[in-house]
Amino acid sequence: MARTTxxxxxxxxxxxxxxxxxxxxxxxFEAMSMRQxxxxxxxxxxxxxxxxxTKEELxxxxxxxxxENLIASWGxxxxxxxxxxxxxxxxxxxxxxxxxxxxxxxxxxxxxxxLELRSLSEERLWHILGLRSQxxxxxxxxxxxxxRDGVFRIDDVALTAMAIIQMITxxxxxxxxxxRLSEDEVAANYHTMTMRLxxxxx
Amino acid sequence: MARTTxxxxxxxxxxxxxxxxxxxxxxxFEAMSMRQxxxxxxxxxxxxxxxxxTKEELxxxxxxxxxENLIASWGxxxxxxxxxxxxxxxxxxxxxxxxxxxxxxxxxxxxxxxLELRSLSEERLWHILGLRSQxxxxxxxxxxxxxRDGVFRIDDVALTAMAIIQMITxxxxxxxxxxRLSEDEVAANYHTMTMRLxxxxx
DNA sequence: GAATTAATTGAACGTTCGTTTTATTATTGC
DNA sequence: GCAATAATAAAACGAACGTTCAATTAATTC
Numbered sequence: 001m002a003r004t005t006x007x008x009x010x011x012x013x014x015x016x017x018x019x020x021x022x023x024x025x026x027x028x029f030e031a032m033s034m035r036q037x038x039x040x041x042x043x044x045x046x047x048x049x050x051x052x053x054t055k056e057e058l059x060x061x062x063x064x065x066x067x068e069n070l071i072a073s074w075g076x077x078x079x080x081x082x083x084x085x086x087x088x089x090x091x092x093x094x095x096x097x098x099x100x101x102x103x104x105x106x107x108x109x110x111x112x113x114x115l116e117l118r119s120l121s122e123e124r125l126w127h128i129l130g131l132r133s134q135x136x137x138x139x140x141x142x143x144x145x146x147x148r149d150g151v152f153r154i155d156d157v158a159l160t161a162m163a164i165i166q167m168i169t170x171x172x173x174x175x176x177x178x179x180r181l182s183e184d185e186v187a188a189n190y191h192t193m194t195m196r197l198x199x200x201x202x
Numbered sequence: 203m204a205r206t207t208x209x210x211x212x213x214x215x216x217x218x219x220x221x222x223x224x225x226x227x228x229x230x231f232e233a234m235s236m237r238q239x240x241x242x243x244x245x246x247x248x249x250x251x252x253x254x255x256t257k258e259e260l261x262x263x264x265x266x267x268x269x270e271n272l273i274a275s276w277g278x279x280x281x282x283x284x285x286x287x288x289x290x291x292x293x294x295x296x297x298x299x300x301x302x303x304x305x306x307x308x309x310x311x312x313x314x315x316x317l318e319l320r321s322l323s324e325e326r327l328w329h330i331l332g333l334r335s336q337x338x339x340x341x342x343x344x345x346x347x348x349x350r351d352g353v354f355r356i357d358d359v360a361l362t363a364m365a366i367i368q369m370i371t372x373x374x375x376x377x378x379x380x381x382r383l384s385e386d387e388v389a390a391n392y393h394t395m396t397m398r399l400x401x402x403x404x
Numbered sequence: 405g406a407a408t409t410a411a412t413t414g415a416a417c418g419t420t421c422g423t424t425t426t427a428t429t430a431t432t433g434c
Numbered sequence: 435g436c437a438a439t440a441a442t443a444a445a446a447c448g449a450a451c452g453t454t455c456a457a458t459t460a461a462t463t464c
Binding site: 043047 | 443
């Protein structure tokens with residue numbers, strides 16, 4: 001047989017992306033087979049190659065999309081210049097809040113982007129690391145501004161930025177929606193801890 | 203051919219463990235083949251099966267050893283009862299310091315234990331998670347004691363413990379020995395940040 | 405120094421992998 | 435309704451995988 005009733009390229013590609021995120025997050029990229037992925041989508045393995053030329057390019061596409069979404073998400077919520085929230089403390093609060101909510105709503109994509117970098121070729125790895133560094137640079141600038149203004153007490157900006165990123169990304173490792181804490185409570189908690197961590201006055 | 207001159211079971215097993223840690227940390231467990239591992243050790247693939255019945259049991263053995271070493275390491279440096287350092291702040295300082303140094307000296311094993319849990323069968327996974335929970339329980343107890351004594355300001359002990367663990371384990375992701383900061387400086391930095399994070403007076 | 409045991413090799417097994425090729429059908433544009 | 439094209443199926447490819455097994459040699463024991 002061949003083309004099936006109701007088949008549509010855009011829908012199929014979206015279904016592949018979603019199924020791949022779920023399978024890679026659960027099994028790992030190397031452990032997921034293209035046949036397994038095709039089965040989850042409801043298609044034959046050969047059909048996947050109409051949308052992604054290789055398995056690695058599929059992974060790369062998922063990571064690119066995730067990192068671009070993350071950067072775009074911060075761009076949308078970043079406090080406007082001149083506003084009260086544009087001060088370092090307000091920007092840091094917005095950054096942490098957005099980061100927590102973004103990652104909690106995209107657990108699969110986050111696991112893929114954080115755990116499967118090893119499976120990328122050197123060139124593609126560099127691109128993803130560049131996007132990541134761009135995002136982390138936003139945090140470093142906030143910390144540096146707060147340090148300059150004397151509202152944060154920070155020994156080493158780069159080290160503190162890494163520590164904060166690790167801490168707030170780690171939420172997806174343990175958080176489960178059915179747990180006692182709501183997403184709001186978790187975000188508020190991480191915000192408080194971050195502010196104390198940088199020595200901001202409350 | 204067969205047994206080679208100078209071959210020794212204990213030495214071979216140790217060489218397998220070390221090579222496996224390095225390869226799994228670099229390539230990932232699924233991506234590492236038994237032939238690759240054997241090549242690194244300088245042996246044929248079949249020889250590996252004298253020491254580990256399956257690939258998964260090898261991974262499990264590596265993780266068990268790492269978790270047991272971690273727990274034993276904390277047991278050795280834990281401040282003695284009755285000492286000044288036995289107060290929550292002293293215990294937390296010792297915990298963070300030991301955690302940072304232990305992980306920095308065992309980067310490969312840490313990556314394996316943190317990133318490859320997916321490849322364990324359910325039963326073995328439960329055992330490793332049990333050891334991990336036991337270790338994290340030590341931190342939770344320190345935080346709870348400090349909260350009780352009024353020397354820490356903590357909103358949620360369990361959440362804070364996870365945040366601290368993620369933050370201080372994250373050091374292995376970015377730290378490189380050739381960087382500008384020494385191991386001592388890094389440990390001191392993480393100690394300061396942790397104390398501020400829990401609202402301890404300095 | 406012969407018998408025993410420990411350590412390893414080399415070849416092979418069946419399976420599964422990512423990917424390619426060719427054929428076939430559904431949909432779209434005119 | 436007919437040509438063109440988009441979407442998929444089915445089968446096959448060679449390579450690599452984890453693992454097993456019989457044969458062989460080094461070290462140890464008596």
